[in-house]
Amino acid sequence: DAKTTQPPSMDCAEGRAANLPCNHSTISGNEYVYWYRQIHSQGPQYIIHGLKNNETNEMASLIITEDRKSSTLILPHATLRDTAVYYCIVRARNYGGATNKLIFGTGTLLAVQP
Amino acid sequence: DADVTQTPRNRITKTGKRIMLECSQTKGHDRMYWYRQDPGLGLRLIYYSFDVKDINKGEISDGYSVSRQAQAKFSLSLESAIPNQTALYFCATSEAAGGELFFGEGSRLTVL
Numbered sequence: 605d606a607k608t609t610q611p612p613s614m615d616c617a618e619g620r621a622a623n624l625p626c627n628h629s630t631i632s633g634n635e636y637v638y639w640y641r642q643i644h645s646q647g648p649q650y651i652i653h654g655l656k657n658n659e660t661n662e663m664a665s666l667i668i669t670e671d672r673k674s675s676t677l678i679l680p681h682a683t684l685r686d687t688a689v690y691y692c693i694v695r696a697r698n699y700g701g702a703t704n705k706l707i708f709g710t711g712t713l714l715a716v717q718p
Numbered sequence: 719d720a721d722v723t724q725t726p727r728n729r730i731t732k733t734g735k736r737i738m739l740e741c742s743q744t745k746g747h748d749r750m751y752w753y754r755q756d757p758g759l760g761l762r763l764i765y766y767s768f769d770v771k772d773i774n775k776g777e778i779s780d781g782y783s784v785s786r787q788a789q790a791k792f793s794l795s796l797e798s799a800i801p802n803q804t805a806l807y808f809c810a811t812s813e814a815a816g817g818e819l820f821f822g823e824g825s826r827l828t829v830l
Binding site: 640645650708 | 753762806819820821824
């Protein structure tokens with residue numbers, strides 16, 4: 605699985621968009637980009653994933669560059685409850701019984717300020 | 719009720735003791751995982767299981783063992799706990815065909 609690089613911490617004002625970057629320059633063609641978040645020692649929570657097209661769901665948007673070497677998670681209107689560690693993970697989505705494990709890095713601590 | 723339940727949520731034990739952390743899920747998923755989290759190190763995979771008859775080592779399996787008693791149950795054991803196994807442990811599940819992980823609320827283990 606390709607490695608990812610994220611800034612260790614970021615601040616965002618409440619109500620503004622939070623843009624969390626992730627670099628995955630060694631990503632290969634069959635690898636997806638996943639985002640999870642962990643709120644203060646709770647179990648990590650899935651946010652979104654994508655392959656090459658931009659994705660949006662009720663929680664966030666995922667923008668993947670055309671060369672797929674980096675991506676940005678966007679929380680459109682950050683709230684205090686979005687303060688958490690955000691993990692960007694790259695892995696192949698294997699359906700044939702091969703490894704389906706997710707390798708987490710250290711993530712980005714997003715602090716939403718009132 | 720939580721879809722993925724871990725017990726105990728907190729445990730303090732002494733060096734050399736045997737400890738079992740239990741995980742049960744109601745999501746009907748085949749795949750289950752045990753992760754360990756240490757401050758500043760993110761989550762590291764200990765063991766994972768694709769079905770009842772399948773057990774695989776993860777990144778840091780030394781000092782741990784697991785048992786998949788049923789599709790819904792996956793237990794992690796520390797046969798002889800040592801202080802550097804003090805950590806927050808998470809169980810997770812996923813569907814057989816891939817997709818997102820669903821985590822339990824964690825089990826905080828302290829080994830004195």
